[in-house]
Amino acid sequence: MPSVDGTCEYVLDPDDPETWGGEEGDECHVDEDVLNDDGVWTCPHDVEEGEELCIFHLPVEEKDDEAVVDAFLNSLYKADGDDCPEKRHLEFLGAEFGVLDLSDSPLDLTVENGELVMAYAEVTGPLDWSDSVINLSTINLSHIKCRDTTNFLLAEFRGETTLRGATFVGDANFKGSTFGDSAHFKNTTFESTASFTDAMFKNDLHFGGAELGGDADFTGTTFEASVHFRSAIVKGDALCRSATVKGFAEFGSATFRGFAEFDAASFEYTAEFGDATFESGAGFRSTAFEGDIDFTDARFEDGVYFTHSKFRGNSYFRDVTFEGDAELRSAKFGGSAVFKNTTFESAIDFSKVEFDGDPFFDDLTLDGAQFKKADLTDATFAETSLCAGNLESALLSRATLFGADLRGAKLNGAVLGDVRIDDDTKFLGHPTDDSDSSPHTLSAIRSRPTCVYDPDYEEESEHADVDKAKSVYRALEELGGKHARPRLQARSFVRRQDLQKQAYWDDATADDASLEERFIAGARWSRAKVARATLLYGESPWRVVGTTAIIIALCGLLYPLFGIQTDGQVITYSTNTVFETLADSFYFSIVTFTTLGYGDVQPAGLARLVAVLETIAGSALLALLVFVFGRRATR
Numbered sequence: 001m002p003s004v005d006g007t008c009e010y011v012l013d014p015d016d017p018e019t020w021g022g023e024e025g026d027e028c029h030v031d032e033d034v035l036n037d038d039g040v041w042t043c044p045h046d047v048e049e050g051e052e053l054c055i056f057h058l059p060v061e062e063k064d065d066e067a068v069v070d071a072f073l074n075s076l077y078k079a080d081g082d083d084c085p086e087k088r089h090l091e092f093l094g095a096e097f098g099v100l101d102l103s104d105s106p107l108d109l110t111v112e113n114g115e116l117v118m119a120y121a122e123v124t125g126p127l128d129w130s131d132s133v134i135n136l137s138t139i140n141l142s143h144i145k146c147r148d149t150t151n152f153l154l155a156e157f158r159g160e161t162t163l164r165g166a167t168f169v170g171d172a173n174f175k176g177s178t179f180g181d182s183a184h185f186k187n188t189t190f191e192s193t194a195s196f197t198d199a200m201f202k203n204d205l206h207f208g209g210a211e212l213g214g215d216a217d218f219t220g221t222t223f224e225a226s227v228h229f230r231s232a233i234v235k236g237d238a239l240c241r242s243a244t245v246k247g248f249a250e251f252g253s254a255t256f257r258g259f260a261e262f263d264a265a266s267f268e269y270t271a272e273f274g275d276a277t278f279e280s281g282a283g284f285r286s287t288a289f290e291g292d293i294d295f296t297d298a299r300f301e302d303g304v305y306f307t308h309s310k311f312r313g314n315s316y317f318r319d320v321t322f323e324g325d326a327e328l329r330s331a332k333f334g335g336s337a338v339f340k341n342t343t344f345e346s347a348i349d350f351s352k353v354e355f356d357g358d359p360f361f362d363d364l365t366l367d368g369a370q371f372k373k374a375d376l377t378d379a380t381f382a383e384t385s386l387c388a389g390n391l392e393s394a395l396l397s398r399a400t401l402f403g404a405d406l407r408g409a410k411l412n413g414a415v416l417g418d419v420r421i422d423d424d425t426k427f428l429g430h431p432t433d434d435s436d437s438s439p440h441t442l443s444a445i446r447s448r449p450t451c452v453y454d455p456d457y458e459e460e461s462e463h464a465d466v467d468k469a470k471s472v473y474r475a476l477e478e479l480g481g482k483h484a485r486p487r488l489q490a491r492s493f494v495r496r497q498d499l500q501k502q503a504y505w506d507d508a509t510a511d512d513a514s515l516e517e518r519f520i521a522g523a524r525w526s527r528a529k530v531a532r533a534t535l536l537y538g539e540s541p542w543r544v545v546g547t548t549a550i551i552i553a554l555c556g557l558l559y560p561l562f563g564i565q566t567d568g569q570v571i572t573y574s575t576n577t578v579f580e581t582l583a584d585s586f587y588f589s590i591v592t593f594t595t596l597g598y599g600d601v602q603p604a605g606l607a608r609l610v611a612v613l614e615t616i617a618g619s620a621l622l623a624l625l626v627f628v629f630g631r632r633a634t635r
Contacts (some may be wrong), residue, residue: 034117105132320343473493
């Protein structure tokens with residue numbers, strides 16, 4: 001830089017913190033371009049007679065604010081020449097201002113290659129540059145301290161603007177401002193409200209490491225290029241409603257202690273929220289993510305709302321923790337949606353969600369999740385717990401449910417036709433009941449697991465609905481048949497028949513039923529009751545075998561009461577020993593049941609009637625046994 005200096009004796013030495021308001025050990029951030037050959041900055045402004053310091057470096061209490069403003073404007077407009085010495089009049093490093101109010105005469109400053117430098121300046125009163133137009137190559141306000149309100153309302157900064165390390169004690173208002181080049185707020189501190197409502201950033205915005213003690217309002221703000229908020233801390237609410245980010249959006253490791261509201265915002269490129277913390281909830285309602293969105297390792301300590309949001313690129317929610325409610329109702333995912341190792345600790349709502357890509361919900365706990373009417377085509381729920389979740393009318397076409405737990409899930413109307421399941425996929429039973437973990441136990445054989453709509457699911461169930469239960473059992477029958485899951489198929493079929501049997505009983509015992517209705521419903525109930533007892537509606541050959549054994553034994557005990565004839569002798573309990581009598585009687589009962597009819601033993605008296613009935617029963621049960629074995633074999 002040139003050696004032309006003013007008469008002010010103020011010198012800013014980067015190595016001497018006293019000259020720039022720092023403390024021992026602090027690092028001074030002053031561009032080397034403004035330092036002279038001795039490595040210090042000397043003030044270019046003149047002093048009045050008898051003074052050692054110019055009007056800008058005199059203590060605030062020793063000067064008049066209006067005089068300072070006039071001198072400030074004169075110095076700025078004096079720098080409109082082309083010679084370098086005059087441009088040095090734009091340098092105010094370490095200056096002290098009281099009230100710096102330019103609202104009555106807003107700046108309209110254009111200096112080619114000019115650099116306004118107010119690094120380490122301090123303004124103790126209000127600062128108002130509203131409606132100002134500053135057309136310089138650089139506007140450097142780094143480490144400025146504004147101790148009262150600051151207004152840049154509708155101001156226009158056409159050059160690179162730097163407020164790195166600045167401190168705003170009072171409210172800072174940048175509403176409607178325009179930044180024509182990159183803007184730097186890195187490590188800036190806003191102790192009160194910071195408003196950038198409807199502002200325009202035409203180049204990159206850097207807010208990394210900034211600390212905002214009050215609300216940060218970016219409502220309606222437009223970011224034409226990238227936005228960097230890495231490691232920023234917002235202690236109040238972050239309001240970004242209807243904001244538009246056309247470049248890369250970086251919020252990694254940022255901390256939002258108030259509510260973070262991004263409703264109706266638009267991210268036209270990649271957005272990164274990895275490792276960010278949302279302590280008081282976040283809203284992304286109707287937000288449009290045109291590129292990839294990454295929330296990996298983010299933490300939501302309160303509710304988060306993605307209602308009606310659109311994710312057109314890939315969405316990554318890996319290792320995210322949702323401590324509060326997570327609502328993604330009616331959201332649309334255009335690319336892959338990855339929720340691997342994500343933790344949901346409260347209510348989850350994926351109702352009416354649409355996935356055009358492949359959703360991955362591997363190894364998660366989604367208990368109570370709301371997926372009602374969601375489009376989950378090609379979704380992956382491997383090893384995922386969906387207990388008590390709501391998937392009513394959800395589209396699960398080609399979804400992968402290997403190892404998934406859907407016990408207690410509401411599945412009425414869900415499309416399950418071509419989902420992929422395995423032996424570890426669970427549909428029936430209560431989530432708290434693990435007795436069904438192995439099929440090779442007595443408790444598993446005797447258990448009667450049900451779906452959530454079944455009246456037997458739990459006492460006084462609020463979800464009990466017989467029609468829905470029948471519909472779900474029917475869908476599970478078909479699913480079990482397609483995937484060679486005979487246990488699931490059989491249990492679903494039996495429970496559906498049980499519900500129908502109970503419906504017959506309810507009709508037969510209804511107070512307003514006619515005699516005809518009672519008779520027909522009672523007959524159907526009796527038929528269903530016999531069918532369950534004898535062959536479990538065609539699902540158990542062992543029940544047929546058991547019924548056969550009972551009939552053979554019963555008839556074998558009855559024949560000696562009436563007499564059976566063998567070798568010309570009628571045998572009863574009184575004519576022979578009990579052992580010999582029963583031996584002949586059981587033999588006759590077996591051949592009669594199987595309709596072999598050797599003729600060596602014949603019934604006598606009423607025993608003939610018993611034999612006829614046994615023959616009929618035998619023919620029917622043997623036919624049913626063949627039917628049951630054939631039914632099971634075809635599976």
